[in-house]
Amino acid sequence: MYGKSLRALSISTVVAMALALSLVFFYAPLEAEQGFLQKIFYVHVPLSIVALCGFVIGALLAIQHLRTRDPRWDMRSYVAIHMSLIFAVGALITGSIWAKGSWGHWWVWNEPTLVSFLIVFLLYATYQPLRFAIEDPERQARYASVFAITAGAFVPLNFIAVRLSTAYVHPRVLGSTSNLPAPMALTFVVSLLAMALLYATLCKYELTAKHTRAQVRALRRRLLGDAEEARGGRARSAAPSLPPSATIGPRTSPRTAL
Amino acid sequence: MAALEVEGLARHYGEREALRDVSLSLAEGQTLVVFGPNGAGKTTLLRVLATLLRPHAGRVSVLGSSLPDEAWAVRGRVGLLGHEPLLYRELTAQENLRFHARLHRVGEERVAQLLDAVAMGGRAREPLRTLSRGMVQRVAVARAVLHEPELLLLDEPHSNLDPAAVELVAPLIGRSSRRTRVICSHDPAGMLAEADLVLGLRAGRPALVAAAAEVDPEEIAELYR
Amino acid sequence: MRSTVAALLRKELLVELRTLESVPGMSLFAVTTFVVFHFALNRSTVEGDLGAGILWVTLLFAAILGINRLFVADAEEGGFDGFLLAPVERTAMLVAKALTLLAYLVVLELVAIPAFALLLLGPPLGHALPGLIGVLALGDLGVAVIGTLVAALAVRTRARDLLGPLLGLPLFVPIVIGGARATSPLLTGAHNAAPAARWLLTLGLYDLVFGLIAYALFDFLLED
Secondary structure (H helix, E strand, O other): OOOOOHHHHHHHHHHHHHHHHHHHHHOOOOEEEEEEEHHHHHHHHHHHHHHHHHHHHHHHHHHHHHHHHOOHHHHHHHHHHHHHHHHHHHHHHHHHHHHHHHHHHOOOOOOHHHHHHHHHHHHOOOOHHHHHHOOOOOHHHHHHHHHHHHHHHHHHHHHHHHHHHHHOOOOOOOOOOOOOOOOHHHHHHHOOOHHHHHHHHHHHHHHHHHHHHHHHHHHHHHHHHHHHOOOOOOOOOOOOOOHHHHHHHOOOOOOOOO | EEEEEEEEEEEOOOOOOEEEEEEEEEOOOOOEEEEEOOOOHHHHHHHHHOOOOOOOOEEEEOOOEEOOOOOOHHHOEEEEEEEOOOOOOOOHHHHHHHHHHHHHHHHHHHHHHHHHOOOOOOOOOHHHHHOOOHHHHHHHHHHOOOOOOOOEEEOOOOOOOHHHHHHHHHHHHHHEEOOEEEOOOOHHHHHHHHEEEEEEEEEOOOEEEHEEEEEEEEEEHHHHH | HHHHHHHHHHHHHHHHHHOOHHHHHHHHHHHHHHHHHHHHOOOEEEEEHHHHHHHHHHHHHHHHHHHHHHHHHHHHHHHHHHHHOOOOOOOHHHHHHHHHHHHHHHHHHHHHHHHHHHEEOOEEEEHHHHHHHHHHHHHHHHHHHHHHHHHHHHHHHOOOOHHHHHHHHHHHHHHHHHHHHHHHHHHHOOOOOOHHHHHHHHHHHHHHHHHHHHHHHHHHOOOO
């Protein structure tokens, strides 16, 4: 049965998050300048890092898709990017809250990380509209992979370019992650781990749900045959679909990982 | 050597199967005619053979090269005449054919020769958008055979052509020992005579595969019900 | 490969000369936009940062008009099929289309820069012209490559005129950063104005990386 590792993943995520939260609130010291508000750093930075890694992972999965033409890679790439986009929105919101708390403005242009994130978000926000605009599922997957790879390469270049363009007149608003005292560093690492686990678990959930739905559809098609076709089949969608052979059939072993 | 060897060809469109379990073998110089209602997969089959679509399962061997890995060896030896003329409307017949000639590394004399063969010599210098559909179809035929392909793939080739034009293009796309043909057609009466092998498709599956001599026209009509 | 690119280029320029649907529109758009900027900013002259910004934004949006039309004729009429059936290297289409877009951009700038100097730019352009040409050349290369990639992505989708710009603009941001920053000192009228090397380097690097990426990925877009 697909999704056997879900339980283990969920449990470890809950444990990690609980640990991270308790460290953030009870263990990490208050920062001198910004006080309690600074603790949002333990949410914002892990969100950012996980989102960025997610985008790059999405690009790598897309490369695999183009190399093997196996739609399951496209499914994984789609979920990775989709989830990273959500995390990126989280990063933007927490970054904005932090900026408002420290600087009094909801948005600041001289924080290069935040600005780069905005551009990256605007780019990846076109991923689903692009997919939705292509009806042929195979072409949709292929074009989406090309986009994912292009965008994945763009992310680091964009960060460099924005970094270069930001005048270092003011000290960076959101601070850097180096030179952290030990207790803060520990809290940060645990938070990062918890966020990464959360990301992995959510992705796994989504993949399982999609896979199950595809299996149900394939079974219905097999049972109902032409009647199902006549009903119009599946509506147009931005999400990738799995071909009949990938979901059910004598060859597919139950343990085939998605 | 068979010009076409297809075994268990399958191609899906998302979760739907466009082609499934198609198998046939066609010798050089012979003609395969494919019948079937709209949506049966005729055009998909043609496009797979033309190397425009990849097969998702099964073995396909065209002119000795297997697809999709050796598709590059097949291009340039296959000619496709589909629903679209594949010509630029703003350019003239001559400019269009010359463009394709350059892509296929064919000499310009051949362009002039073909324009005469389809009786388009006089209007070869007018933009295609000023020509009638029948004339555009004639130029499309010229484009399809420009590079003297060994395998001709024709999707309802006589559409938009009046009887005189049909006769005109016959030497170019008609039966010949030097070319193998696959023709998709809705016209059992007319095309059955051209066929050596008949394939009937219904919902992507082969409902009928037989030598033309053994096929009863009634079976073909059955496909459309 | 070279002969294929040549054949494609010939066809492209022939179609464009026959229809004139890209270049005149792009150029006119740029000039009109300068006029709009005059009214929107309520200024008679611009210079430095502001001038550079206006120039690059206008050029970029005019380029998008060209990008939207780049593959339309192939998608609708000639069909990519005709090209895909030929025994040629498919990346030749990327090269030919990027060169075509580059040519359009050059003609666009031949109209837009004098118009800009005439209508909006305060300081004289004379001494800065070689530097400006250099910056524009690097910027154009990037816009041409990315524009071709994005145009190919968008052309066979349902909202092609919308998706093209939406996909392209974020990807163009680093080019705008490099281009505008490099151009800014050139529009101050100073006699020894020169673009800063770091921006030229940024542009060049960006062009190179995306050139390689486009080269690697383009074939996948052409298949059916």
